[in-house]
Every structure is written in C-alpha cells, then in structure tokens.
Amino acid sequence: MERTPSLDTLNKVGQEVRLKGWVRLVRDHGKVMFVDIRDYSGVVQVVFVAGMLSDEQVALIKGLHGEDVVEIIGTAQQRKPGTENADMPTGTVEVFGKELTVLQKAAELPFDMGGKDLNLELPTLLDNRSLTLRHPKVQAVFKVQEIIVDSFRNALKEKGFTEFIAPALVPLPTEGGAEVFKVNYFDKTVYLGQSPQFYKQIMVGVFERAFTVGKVYRAEPSVTTRHLTEYLSLDAEFGFIENYEEIMDMAEHVISRIFDDLNEKGAEYLKLYQASVPKFSKPIPRIKLSEAKEVIFNETGRDIRSEPDLDPQGERDIYAWAQKEYGSELIFVTHYPTVKRPFYTYPDPENPEETLSFDLIGRGVEWVTGGRRINEYGQLLESAKKWGNEPKDLEIYLQAFKYGMPPEGGFALGVERITMNVLGLKNVREASAFPRDMERVDIRLS
Amino acid sequence: MERTPSLDTLNKVGQEVRLKGWVRLVRDHGKVMFVDIRDYSGVVQVVFVAGMLSDEQVALIKGLHGEDVVEIIGTAQQRKPGTENADMPTGTVEVFGKELTVLQKAAELPFDMGGKDLNLELPTLLDNRSLTLRHPKVQAVFKVQEIIVDSFRNALKEKGFTEFIAPALVPLPTEGGAEVFKVNYFDKTVYLGQSPQFYKQIMVGVFERAFTVGKVYRAEPSVTTRHLTEYLSLDAEFGFIENYEEIMDMAEHVISRIFDDLNEKGAEYLKLYQASVPKFSKPIPRIKLSEAKEVIFNETGRDIRSEPDLDPQGERDIYAWAQKEYGSELIFVTHYPTVKRPFYTYPDPENPEETLSFDLIGRGVEWVTGGRRINEYGQLLESAKKWGNEPKDLEIYLQAFKYGMPPEGGFALGVERITMNVLGLKNVREASAFPRDMERVDIRLS
Numbered sequence: 001m002e003r004t005p006s007l008d009t010l011n012k013v014g015q016e017v018r019l020k021g022w023v024r025l026v027r028d029h030g031k032v033m034f035v036d037i038r039d040y041s042g043v044v045q046v047v048f049v050a051g052m053l054s055d056e057q058v059a060l061i062k063g064l065h066g067e068d069v070v071e072i073i074g075t076a077q078q079r080k081p082g083t084e085n086a087d088m089p090t091g092t093v094e095v096f097g098k099e100l101t102v103l104q105k106a107a108e109l110p111f112d113m114g115g116k117d118l119n120l121e122l123p124t125l126l127d128n129r130s131l132t133l134r135h136p137k138v139q140a141v142f143k144v145q146e147i148i149v150d151s152f153r154n155a156l157k158e159k160g161f162t163e164f165i166a167p168a169l170v171p172l173p174t175e176g177g178a179e180v181f182k183v184n185y186f187d188k189t190v191y192l193g194q195s196p197q198f199y200k201q202i203m204v205g206v207f208e209r210a211f212t213v214g215k216v217y218r219a220e221p222s223v224t225t226r227h228l229t230e231y232l233s234l235d236a237e238f239g240f241i242e243n244y245e246e247i248m249d250m251a252e253h254v255i256s257r258i259f260d261d262l263n264e265k266g267a268e269y270l271k272l273y274q275a276s277v278p279k280f281s282k283p284i285p286r287i288k289l290s291e292a293k294e295v296i297f298n299e300t301g302r303d304i305r306s307e308p309d310l311d312p313q314g315e316r317d318i319y320a321w322a323q324k325e326y327g328s329e330l331i332f333v334t335h336y337p338t339v340k341r342p343f344y345t346y347p348d349p350e351n352p353e354e355t356l357s358f359d360l361i362g363r364g365v366e367w368v369t370g371g372r373r374i375n376e377y378g379q380l381l382e383s384a385k386k387w388g389n390e391p392k393d394l395e396i397y398l399q400a401f402k403y404g405m406p407p408e409g410g411f412a413l414g415v416e417r418i419t420m421n422v423l424g425l426k427n428v429r430e431a432s433a434f435p436r437d438m439e440r441v442d443i444r445l446s
Numbered sequence: 447m448e449r450t451p452s453l454d455t456l457n458k459v460g461q462e463v464r465l466k467g468w469v470r471l472v473r474d475h476g477k478v479m480f481v482d483i484r485d486y487s488g489v490v491q492v493v494f495v496a497g498m499l500s501d502e503q504v505a506l507i508k509g510l511h512g513e514d515v516v517e518i519i520g521t522a523q524q525r526k527p528g529t530e531n532a533d534m535p536t537g538t539v540e541v542f543g544k545e546l547t548v549l550q551k552a553a554e555l556p557f558d559m560g561g562k563d564l565n566l567e568l569p570t571l572l573d574n575r576s577l578t579l580r581h582p583k584v585q586a587v588f589k590v591q592e593i594i595v596d597s598f599r600n601a602l603k604e605k606g607f608t609e610f611i612a613p614a615l616v617p618l619p620t621e622g623g624a625e626v627f628k629v630n631y632f633d634k635t636v637y638l639g640q641s642p643q644f645y646k647q648i649m650v651g652v653f654e655r656a657f658t659v660g661k662v663y664r665a666e667p668s669v670t671t672r673h674l675t676e677y678l679s680l681d682a683e684f685g686f687i688e689n690y691e692e693i694m695d696m697a698e699h700v701i702s703r704i705f706d707d708l709n710e711k712g713a714e715y716l717k718l719y720q721a722s723v724p725k726f727s728k729p730i731p732r733i734k735l736s737e738a739k740e741v742i743f744n745e746t747g748r749d750i751r752s753e754p755d756l757d758p759q760g761e762r763d764i765y766a767w768a769q770k771e772y773g774s775e776l777i778f779v780t781h782y783p784t785v786k787r788p789f790y791t792y793p794d795p796e797n798p799e800e801t802l803s804f805d806l807i808g809r810g811v812e813w814v815t816g817g818r819r820i821n822e823y824g825q826l827l828e829s830a831k832k833w834g835n836e837p838k839d840l841e842i843y844l845q846a847f848k849y850g851m852p853p854e855g856g857f858a859l860g861v862e863r864i865t866m867n868v869l870g871l872k873n874v875r876e877a878s879a880f881p882r883d884m885e886r887v888d889i890r891l892s
Contacts, residue, residue: 003686005606020686021654022850039686040606040654067850104822106850130845133652142652146609160451160486163592165861167880168614168661169676171887182630183638185675186667190887192629199880206579206588208467208486215614215661221632229631230615240449240466240485376550396888400576404468404513404552415611434613434645438632441617442842445634 001073007041009076009093017076017095019044020103022134023068025114026061033061035097037072043136044090045079046072048097060100066113067106067134073099089268116272122427126440133433140269142433145419147266148258149213152234152413155257159250161236162207166196166214172393179219181229192217195412200237201344201373202400204408211236223438225427226365228416230436237410244346244356244372245286247409248332251360251368252284255330262422273423278329278362285322286332286358292318308337316364330367334358343387344380346372346409356409363421370411377401447519453487455522455539463522463541465490466549468580469514471560472507479507481543483518489582490536492518494543506546512559513552513580519545535714562718568873572886579879586715588879591865593712594704595659598680598859601703605696607682608653612642612660618839625665627675638663641858646683647790647819648846650854657682669884671873672811674862676882683856690792690802690818691732693855694778697806697814698730701776708868719869724775724808731768732778732804738764754783762810776813780804789833790826792818792855802855809867816857823847 004017021039033048050058064070074097085091110128111120118125118135125132132138153163170193173180181192196212203210212235220227236254241247259277262270270276287295293305296317304314310333322331335354338347345355357371374380380401384394391398419431429435439445450463467485479494496504510516520543531537556574557566564571564581571578578584599609616639619626627638642658649656658681666673682700687693705723708716716722733741739751742763750760756779768777781800784793791801803817820826826847830840837844865877875881885891 020852022651040608040684069850069852103852104850107823107848109849128845130648130651130842131849133648134849139652142610143608145611149609162486162589163595164588164879165591165678167676167882167887169663169882169887171889171891184628184630185887185891186665186884188891190891202576202579203879205468205576206585217615219632230613232611238486377553396576399574402553403555403577403580404515404550406466406515406549433610433649436613436615441613441615441631441636443617445617445631445636 004076005041006037006039006044006090009044009090009095012076013078013093015076017074019046019072019074019095021070023064023066023070023106024136025066026064028062035061035064035070035072035100037070037095038134038136042089045085045088045094046074046097047094048100053098057100060102061097064100064102065106066109067131068102069104069106071101071103072097087271122429126429126435127444129434129442137272138430140272141419141423141425141431143269144262144266144423145415145431147261148415148418148422149232149234151258151261152236152254153211153213154261155254156209156211156236159209159253161209161211161238162203164199164203164207164210164212166193166199166212166235168193168215168217179221181217181219194218195233196235197342197344197412198394198397200235200410201405201408202397204237204239204410205400205403205405208240208406209236209238221438226417226420228428228432228435228437231417231432232415233412234415235410235412237408239375239406239408241372241407241409244409247370247372247411248286248334248358248360249283251358251370251411252282255284255360255368256282258418270423273425275423277422279327280330281326281328284330284332284360285326285328286334287318288335288354289333289337290335290354292333295321308340310359310361312365315361315366319361319364322361330360330362332358332360336371341371343383343389344373346374358411360411362418365417365421367418367421368411368413370409372407372409375401375405375407377405450522451487452483452485452490452536455490455536455541458522459524459539461522463520465492465518465520465541467516469510469512469516469552470582471512472510474508481507481510481516481518481546483516483541484580484582488535491531491534491540492520492543493540494546499544503546506548507543510546510548511552512555513577514548515550515552517547517549518543533717568875572875572881573890575880575888583718584876586718587865587869587871587877589715590708590712590869591861591877593707594861594864594868595678595680597704597707598682598700599657599659600707601700602655602657602682605655605699607655607657607684608649610645610649610653610656610658612639612645612658612681614639614661614663625667627663627665640664641679642681643788643790643858644840644843646681646856647851647854648843650683650685650856651846651849651851654686654852655682655684667884671875672863672866674874674878674881674883677863677878678861679858680861681856681858683854685821685852685854687818687853687855690855693816693818693857694732694780694804694806695729697804697816697857698728701730701806701814702728704864716869719871721869723868725773726776727772727774730776730778730806731772731774732780733764734781734800735779735783736781736800738779741767754786756805756807758811761807761812765807765810768807776806776808778804778806787817789829789835790819792820804857806857808864811863811867813864813867814857814859816855818853818855821847821851821853823851 021037024036024038027034074095360368416431467483470482470484473480520541806814862877
C-alpha cells in the first residue's frame with residue numbers, strides 16, 4: 001500500500017491508509033490512546049483502542065514518546081462532532097490505528113516538545129537546535145521565512161527582473177574596513193562580502209533589472225538581539241528610473257506582495273504567534289529625515305534635530321507618529337545626510353548635503369534600506385576618491401559605469417529581521433535556523 | 447508618455463513609443479541608420495532616416511557606439527516582408543525613430559561587442575567582466591542558469607519539499623581538512639562550508655523533505671577548467687525512503703524538469719549556443735560501478751577494474767556506452783566503494799564494501815551525486831569515529847539522529863557545472879558571473 005501523507009487523510013475518509021512520520025505527542029487515556037503523527041505535509045491524529053489490539057501493540061504504543069519514528073496502518077475517519085480541532089488543517093479527521101511499527105526509536109527528550117510553546121531559554125533552544133527546530137512553532141518561523149523569500153522573488157520576476165548569483169568572496173572590504181571577516185585564500189587574503197551592492201549595480205548594466213538572494217557577513221563585535229554575523233540579504237536594483245520615488249514604489253510593491261502572500265499562504269503560521277502583518281496606507285507615507293526629527297521634537301519634546309541619523313528611539317517615535325497620523329505601521333524616512341551614506345549614494349541636486357536615500361521603518365525598526373546611486377562615471381569616480389577609495393581597487397565596479405549606466409537605484413532587506421518583526425520574536429537568532437554570532441557557530445566557540 | 451519595454455513594441459504597431467536602453471549595435475547605411483536597442487525585456491531595431499531628421503540628430507546618431515545609454519521616441523511598425531529577423535523575439539517589428547537623446551555616453555569599447563560572438567580569450571573576458579556580461583550570448587548563460595535554479599526549486603516544491611537557509615560558516619572542516627578555507631572569526635577560526643550536507647540531513651528531521659540553494663567553497667589548489675573556489679550548490683534531502691532507488695527517481699524528476707523548462711523557457715538561449723539538453727531514456731539507465739568497469743574493459747580494452755573509482759576517461763567511456771546501448775546521454779553509476787565515500791554513506795547490506803550511492807554521469811562528466819545515508823544513531827556514531835571524527839565536534843549533527851531519523855537520502859548538483867555542460871562551454875568560469883579561482887577574485891590576485 002502506498003504511503004499517505006498526513007494531509008491527504010482528508011481525502012481518504014473511509015479508506016485504509018499507511019502513515020509514516022514522527023510522534024509529535026502521545027495522550028494515553030488508558031483504554032484509548034491518541035498519537036499525533038508529524039510528516040512533511042503536517043500533523044494528523046491517530047486513535048488506538050487498547051481492546052482491539054494485541055498486548056504487544058498496546059505496550060509498544062504506551063512506550064512511545066516524542067520524535068519516535070513510526071509507521072501506522074489504519075483507517076481514515078471523520079472525527080465525531082464536537083471533537084474537531086480547528087487549529088489543525090487535518091482537524092476534522094483522524095486515523096483509527098490498527099498496527100504500529102517503530103522504525104527508529106528516539107532518545108528520551110531533554111525537555112517537553114509536546115506543548116504549544118517550547119518555553120526554553122535561548123541557549124537551550126540553540127544548544128539543541130536539531131531537536132528544537134522540529135517543534136511546530138519553531139518550524140513555523142522557517143515556513144514564514146520561505147514565504148518571504150519566494151514572495152520577494154516572485155514580486156520582482158513579474159516586474160521583469162532577472163535573478164543572478166552574487167559572489168560572497170570579495171577582494172576588498174568595500175564598505176569600510178571594520179566589521180569584515182578575512183578569509184585565508186591560498187597565500188592571500190580575501191573578504192566575506194558585507195553586501196552584494198557592487199554586483200547588483202554591475203548587473204543593472206547587464207539585465208537592467210536584477211536581484212539576488214544571498215548571504216552577507218558582518219563581523220559585528222557585540223552580541224545584540226538584532227544582529228547576526230551571517231544573514232540572508234534580498235537585494236534588488238534597477239535602471240532607467242525617472243525619479244527616485246520609483247525605487248520606493250518598487251520596494252512597496254515587494255513588501256505589499258510579501259504581506260499578501262503571508263496572509264494567503266502563511267495564516268496558520270502567523271496564528272501560532274498571534275501575529276499579523278503590519279497595516280499600512282497605500283502609498284506608504286514618506287517623510288524627510290529632517291522633517292521626521294522636527295515631528296519627533298514636536299511630539300515628544302526630545303530634540304535630535306542636530307543628530308545626523310535617527311537613533312533606535314527615533315525610529316520608534318516616528319513609527320508611533322505614523323500610526324497615529326496615517327494608521328500606518330510602515331513609513332519611509334528619506335534624505336539621509338550625505339556623510340552618513342556610502343560614496344555611491346546620489347546627492348539630492350536640490351541640497352547636496354542630503355541624499356536620495358531612504359529607510360523603510362516598520363513597527364519602529366529599519367526593514368528596508370535603499371536609494372538612488374550615482375550613475376555618471378566621472379561623478380562616481382570623484383566621490384569614490386573623496387571617500388578614500390583607490391580607483392584601482394574598484395576597477396570591475398567602475399567599469400560598469402564607464403561603459404554606460406542609466407539612472408538607477410535599489411534596495412535591500414534582511415530576511416531574518418523581517419521574519420523576526422512580522423512574528424514578534426524577541427531575538428533575531430530565533431529567525432535563523434542556524435544562527436551565527438560572536439559566541440556561537442552551531443556550538444559555543446571556546 | 448510611458449516608456450515601452452522593447453518586447454512590447456510587438457503589441458504597439460502603429461503607435462508612438464518611447465524606448466530606453468543601451469545601444470547594442472549601429473549599422474550606418476548613410477541615409478538610413480539602424481540602431482539596435484537593448485533593455486530588460488530584450489532587443490529591438492530602430493530605423494532612422496537621415497532626410498527626416500535635423501542635422502544635429504543625424505550627427506548624434508552617427509556618433510553612437512555600443513553601450514551608449516539612450517532614449518528614443520518613434521513609431522512601432524511592421525517590418526517589410528523579407529526583412530524580418532527570426533533570431534529576435536521582436537524580429538517582425540521595428541521602431542521608426544523620430545528623436546534620440548543620449549542619457550549617458552559610454553567610453554569607447556575595448557573590443558567589438560556587436561557581433562554574434564565575443565571571441566575573446568578567457569583573461570580578457572574576465573578582466574572586462576562588467577562589460578562582457580552585457581553581450582547577449584554571455585547574458586544567455588545566466589538566463590539559462592536562472593532557469594536551472596528556478597526549475598530545481600519548483601520541481602521539489604511540488605513534491606512537498608521545504609526550502610531552508612543553510613549556513614556557510616561552519617565550526618569545523620567536516621569533509622576532511624584539505625581544500626577548506628579558514629575564516630578569521632573574531633579571535634577564533636571557523637571555516638567556509640564545502641557542502642550543506644549536515645544541515646540538509648538535520649532538516650530531514652524537521653521538514654522530512656528539505657532543500658537548499660547556497661554557496662559552497664572548495665580551496666581547490668589548482669587551476670582547472672571545471673573547478674571554482676565558490677559555487678552554487680543545489681542540495682535536496684528527504685526521509686522515509688523505502689529503497690535507495692527512490693533517491694535516483696527524485697533526482698531524475700528534477701533533472702527532467704530542468705530539461706523541460708530549458709526547452710520551454712530557454713530555447714532562444716540554447717539556440718545561441720546551438721545547444722540542446724541531453725537525450726535520455728526514462729528511466730535513466732542504472733549500472734553498478736563494478737559492472738561499469740567490466741563494460742569499459744569489454745568495450746575499450748582499458749582495464750580499470752582494480753581502481754576504486756571511475757576516472758574522467760572512465761566517465762566518458764561509460765557515457766559512450768550508454769549512448770550506444772540506450773540512446774541515453776545520462777546514466778546513473780551506483781555502488782561506489784565504501785572507502786571512497788564519506789562516513790555517513792549507507793553501506794549496501796548485501797555487500798558492506800559498497801555503498802548505496804550514485805553519480806549521475808551526463809555527457810561524460812559527473813552532474814549529480816547522491817545516495818542513502820546512515821540514519822541509525824549508533825551506526826552513524828560508530829562510522830564517524832572509525833573515520834577519525836570526534837563525536838563532540840559533530841554534536842549538532844548527531845543530535846538529529848539521536849532524536850529519531852527515518853531512512854533518508856538525497857543528492858546535490860553544482861549549478862555552474864550543469865550550465866557549462868548544457869551549453870557546451872569549454873570552461874566553468876564562463877558559467878559563473880563572477881568566477882573565483884586561485885588566481886582571481888574579480889581582479890587578478892597578486
């Protein structure tokens with residue numbers, strides 16, 4: 001008999017099925033035993049009645065515990081009215097178990113995996129990562145993450161973007177020398193890229209509209225709740241913009257599509273976290289940084305008007321204001337000062353001390369960062385030099401501009417951070433299957 | 447007026463259009479000038495008639511060269527019968543140009559970019575990568591690559607696989623100490639992963655069916671035509687197999703889907719290389735390594751029967767035989783010796799000196815490698831130790847097996863190598879947008 005994935009029991013009521021999976025949960029009511037079985041398609045409840053089984057089978061079932069790997073033959077049946085479980089996609093059916101085989105016995109679990117929540121401290125959660133990832137609520141994090149990445153990809157493909165593979169090994173620490181990892185490369189040194197920025201700009205010259213999904217690295221020398229040393233960056237860049245607002249329009253298209261897909265395909269996962277995607281007005285409100293600082297002063301009395309940037313409190317304040325003023329949990333803050341942005345950022349022709357750049361603030365933290373870039377070769381070369389770069393070091397990058405580059409811009413988002421913020425996780429490590437930080441690379445570094 | 451992507455001119459015959467793009471090619475016939483314009487959607491021909499334009503415009507057009515960034519206003523029209531170009535998707539139309547503006551002037555090109563082929567030596571191709579990537583035949587390589595990756599993803603998603611993000615920074619060189627890059631990680635050392643093998647196996651415990659698309663690194667200390675130090679690996683792994691042939695079935699499903707998608711969506715790119723996807727019989731023929739060596743001896747007289755592996759010539763010989771015998775350009779070679787495969791490979795219960803492993807040989811080279819893995823904790827622990835591993839070093843990996851792992855297996859393919867082999871490229875560097883090797887990371891390392 002073919003194996004039936006647990007979700008398919010919905011279509012096999014009245015039929016014999018063969019399930020295979022992990023024991024998620026055992027509830028032993030003496031004469032009746034319930035065993036929840038987890039497989040790639042979800043979870044289904046199996047009910048065993050002791051009186052209808054051999055003593056050997058009963059002992060086997062009573063001896064089961066979480067993560068045992070089993071095979072079950074039984075009959076799919078409708079659950080009795082009133083016993084349905086609305087929290088499970090298979091909650092209207094169950095399998096009446098006839099025969100159980102243990103394929104692999106799991107070791108005793110070091111903590112309870114059967115509850116709705118895991119309730120573990122972060123070090124325990126990560127020291128036992130290969131186990132804790134199996135908990136449905138932890139699984140949900142990575143289902144949400146998969147939806148976000150797919151959605152980013154689909155939203156851009158439908159706008160004519162081509163996906164390309166950016167390298168992670170780079171010849172120089174291009175975004176400043178600090179916070180970059182060195183790689184021993186034969187008898188030389190190369191670096192782990194902090195962003196695919198240069199490569200996505202080069203690819204504008206190739207495909208005009210390009211994006212890449214790949215790892216970036218930051219040698220963040222402190223352990224915070226929102227930094228990882230290795231994370232997945234979603235990067236888009238496109239040419240022939242007529243104004244820099246188009247870049248925000250494209251970012252809004254992508255974010256909006258991610259939220260739609262999360263609602264459509266991720267509802268069951270969001271529900272586990274009692275989470276919902278941010279509400280926002282269309283278009284998302286846009287405010288210049290200088291005006292945002294005025295607003296914050298007016299609203300809170302806190303004066304950061306002479307600061308070059310928004311501090312974390314400032315991000316929370318402008319979010320609170322956007323909620324109050326527009327009912328929007330997202331707001332674009334634009335025109336960051338030239339001194340705070342990289343050399344390739346396009347200065348505002350109306351005020352060269354400000355740039356045509358933006359951050360998308362979502363629920364009080366930075367979700368997306370982007371802007372227009374300098375596309376004219378001479379201007380870029382001059383800006384690169386002014387910031388202390390050797391043109392020879394930027395040869396491949398500058399080449400793209402030497403041979404014709406239209407007005408262009410783009411944006412980037414970190415997958416783990418978006419996942420964390422959508423689900424309301426307290427630490428970005430929970431949004432990475434195998435988080436790396438200063439102290440941990442799977443195992444604690446000693 | 448809205449911009450018209452070049453491909454949309456097909457739907458705008460008789461209408462005024464505004465094109466934006468790069469000059470691909472100028473053919474100046476004196477009174478009539480043809481300018482091919484390239485943008486994200488493709489290429490379209492624009493025709494200018496000198497007598498209908500100002501002297502200034504004529505001078506501007508005659509001064510154009512490849513990669514100039516321009517905007518053109520004109521009228522889309524059907525080409526005259528007999529002047530259609532079947533090689534271009536827009537080959538039945540052209541734009542009658544009225545006005546041209548140069549948005550960015552490109553520097554003089556260092557070589558001809560206008561021909562069907564680039565005809566450059568590899569060092570020149572790579573020294574000028576930001577330019578050479580723009581050539582339609584080079585672009586085609588990365589369009590093909592995009593199709594391969596998407597196709598892998600879609601083929602597995604439809605089988606219930608979940609995509610996850612594997613880390614590239616790893617605590618130990620797990621596949622042997624050689625050929626691994628060291629990363630200076632704060633005051634410690636970590637490594638760049640040579641494969642996501644351990645992580646995809648861990649994820650079988652989580653999602654049962656899992657795949658990942660990500661970078662892997664090999665410190666290959668020689669410069670060959672088929673090795674890169676950084677490449678993109680497509681890795682799949684799944685549980686509850688009933689026999690190890692199912693792993694080859696799944697690999698065949700994926701490969702078959704990739705070929706279908708290449709034929710459907712990539713025909714214009716394959717055509718540029720006069721390439722076609724490999725023919726193969728369904729199912730793809732399967733032969734044990736020991737039998738393959740006998741076949742080679744019988745067919746060629748070359749005796750490699752005492753060798754533990756197939757050498758490159760052996761891969762070509764068995765391919766020639768599969769073509770002759772089955773009309774198939776693909777063949778699975780199975781049952782590699784235990785001594786030649788990693789510690790987690792499943793020994794054949796019928797002959798523990800052989801493993802339930804396979805390589806898919808395509809057109810004489812390895813395309814896919816895979817097999818069944820040891821899923822029983824005790825057996826895996828013993829094998830790991832026997833191969834000289836410290837169990838403590840494998841803690842997170844072994845954990846996945848300690849807490850219940852079904853029979854499982856999987857496979858992996860390198861995107862650049864598949865791209866190279868499908869298109870018949872001579873060097874794998876041509877199949878990487880930004881290839882890294884011992885001597886080059888964008889720039890030549892000195």
